[in-house]
Amino acid sequence: MTRFNALNLLRHALTGHKHWDEQWPQKEPKAEYDVVIVGAGGHGLGAAYYLASQHGITNVAVIDKGWLGGGNTGRNTTIIRSNYLYDESARLYDHAVDLWEGLSQELNYNVMYSRRGCLMLAHTVHDVQSFKRHIHANRLNGVDNRWLTKEEAKEYCPPLDLSPNARYPVMGAALQERAGTARHDAVAWGYARGAAARGVDIIENCPVTGIRRNADGSVAGVETAKGFIKAKKVAVSAAGHTSVVMETAGVRLPLESYPLQALVSEPIKPIFPCVVMSNAVHAYISQSDKGELVIGSGTDQYMSYSQRGGLPLIEHTIAAIVEIFPIFNRMRMLRKWGGIVDVTPDRSAILGKTPVPGLYVNCGWGTGGFKATPGAAHTFAWTIAKNEPHPINAPFTLERFRSGRLIDEAAAAAVAH
Numbered sequence: 001m002t003r004f005n006a007l008n009l010l011r012h013a014l015t016g017h018k019h020w021d022e023q024w025p026q027k028e029p030k031a032e033y034d035v036v037i038v039g040a041g042g043h044g045l046g047a048a049y050y051l052a053s054q055h056g057i058t059n060v061a062v063i064d065k066g067w068l069g070g071g072n073t074g075r076n077t078t079i080i081r082s083n084y085l086y087d088e089s090a091r092l093y094d095h096a097v098d099l100w101e102g103l104s105q106e107l108n109y110n111v112m113y114s115r116r117g118c119l120m121l122a123h124t125v126h127d128v129q130s131f132k133r134h135i136h137a138n139r140l141n142g143v144d145n146r147w148l149t150k151e152e153a154k155e156y157c158p159p160l161d162l163s164p165n166a167r168y169p170v171m172g173a174a175l176q177e178r179a180g181t182a183r184h185d186a187v188a189w190g191y192a193r194g195a196a197a198r199g200v201d202i203i204e205n206c207p208v209t210g211i212r213r214n215a216d217g218s219v220a221g222v223e224t225a226k227g228f229i230k231a232k233k234v235a236v237s238a239a240g241h242t243s244v245v246m247e248t249a250g251v252r253l254p255l256e257s258y259p260l261q262a263l264v265s266e267p268i269k270p271i272f273p274c275v276v277m278s279n280a281v282h283a284y285i286s287q288s289d290k291g292e293l294v295i296g297s298g299t300d301q302y303m304s305y306s307q308r309g310g311l312p313l314i315e316h317t318i319a320a321i322v323e324i325f326p327i328f329n330r331m332r333m334l335r336k337w338g339g340i341v342d343v344t345p346d347r348s349a350i351l352g353k354t355p356v357p358g359l360y361v362n363c364g365w366g367t368g369g370f371k372a373t374p375g376a377a378h379t380f381a382w383t384i385a386k387n388e389p390h391p392i393n394a395p396f397t398l399e400r401f402r403s404g405r406l407i408d409e410a411a412a413a414a415v416a417h
């Protein structure tokens with residue numbers, strides 16, 4: 001596969017960019033693979049990439065019911081941060097941030113990781129105390145996070161409104177400078193390209209309808225719209241549909257699927273230099289490189305598999321953003337969309353082995369799994385290859401819902417992005 005570099009760009013420019021290779025070939029499934037991954041989102045494609053690049057396992061298929069990156073990977077608001085409260089989460093998300101920093105070079109594909117910083121606004125005394133607790137916990141874990149006074153926050157993000165009679169006055173903010181955004185599609189495309197170049201088959205438009213097991217209970221392969229595919233190992237990374245797929249193997253997961261929406265405004269000149277989140281008003285905002293304001297909030301209140309979500313939540317989100325940034329009150333919104341997120345009782349992921357030999361699962365990322373993509377994919381590939389957890393994903397077991405050893409980020413972040 002042709003590498004992207006200055007010389008090749010120049011060479012192809014001279015021939016009108018007509019001779020670039022296909023980025024990843026369209027494949028029909030083989031009868032058998034060492035590993036079949038269900039779900040060609042960032043997590044599934046990333047796991048395939050690391051299986052091939054770090055463990056030399058290339059007889060791998062990644063199968064998606066739709067198009068590659070068409071799930072939550074291509075629908076999210078791309079916020080990346082690692083300022084989670086608990087040690088287990090801090091290690092996992094910070095591992096991901098470490099990988100984000102070198103991902104474009106690693107994949108030879110520009111994922112547009114933009115380290116622009118994330119401000120979490122405090123509007124009440126409780127917010128101030130809670131964020132300071134986060135900052136101390138983060139620092140103990142080597143995760144960057146610091147407290148800004150409201151004046152310092154305004155200096156960092158000039159559109160902030162500090163007027164004392166605001167409905168949600170800003171009392172200060174926690175700042176993680178390594179946080180930021182990346183281009184979501186490019187993450188899926190970069191991993192797909194890297195995996196395909198190493199021999200991985202990416203099979204689109206092929207729903208997996210069931211997981212077949214052998215008489216001894218171990219995994220035998222997957223039933224698909226294109227027939228049965230035998231596999232020594234099956235790894236499921238199907239986000240909002242993971243519980244549906246896993247149920248066909250007889251594994252019940254503690255997951256609930258909710259619509260999560262986002263929306264963007266008309267494009268404007270660069271005005272918004274960072275990411276701003278407010279747990280109190282339950283909304284967050286950043287500006288894309290195209291100039292659109294990218295806005296999101298929490299999930300709908302009810303479970304559903306509709307990829308749309310309800311209008312009241314959008315109204316609430318916009319009202320919240322305008323409360324904090326009156327400067328945007330005449331902006332027009334261009335479009336909104338939704339995805340289906342898989343939420344666990346403690347709002348932390350399940351990443352590892354299952355009770356079925358040869359069956360692995362990576363799910364439960366809820367509203368915040370994009371930021372984890374490289375770290376989760378990297379440790380998931382390790383677990384699949386070695387049939388044992390990587391030290392970083394070891395706490396994220398399915399077993400914790402039996403033992404009660406939860407990683408309770410539900411209480412730690414009202415907006416779990």
Ligand SMILES: Cc1cc2nc3c(=O)[nH]c(=O)nc-3n(C[C@H](O)[C@H](O)[C@H](O)COP(=O)(O)OP(=O)(O)OC[C@H]3O[C@@H](n4cnc5c(N)ncnc54)[C@H](O)[C@@H]3O)c2cc1C
Pocket residue numbers: 038039040041042043044063064065066067068069070071072073074075076077078079080206207208209237238239240241242245260261262296337338339340341365366367368369370371372417
């Ligand atoms: C609106 C919105 C905003 C978000 N904002 C953020 C954010 O700012 N920051 C953040 O960190 N996270 C965010 N998230 C969450 C994040 O997008 C997800 O946690 C993450 O992308 C999950 O990646 P994935 O690869 O596991 O899933 P996906 O990208 O959803 O991939 C799963 C794939 O499985 C496929 N699939 C499902 N069932 C089957 C089947 N039966 N057979 C074959 N294939 C199947 C789907 O088609 C899909 O392509 C947001 C999500 C949404 C919806």
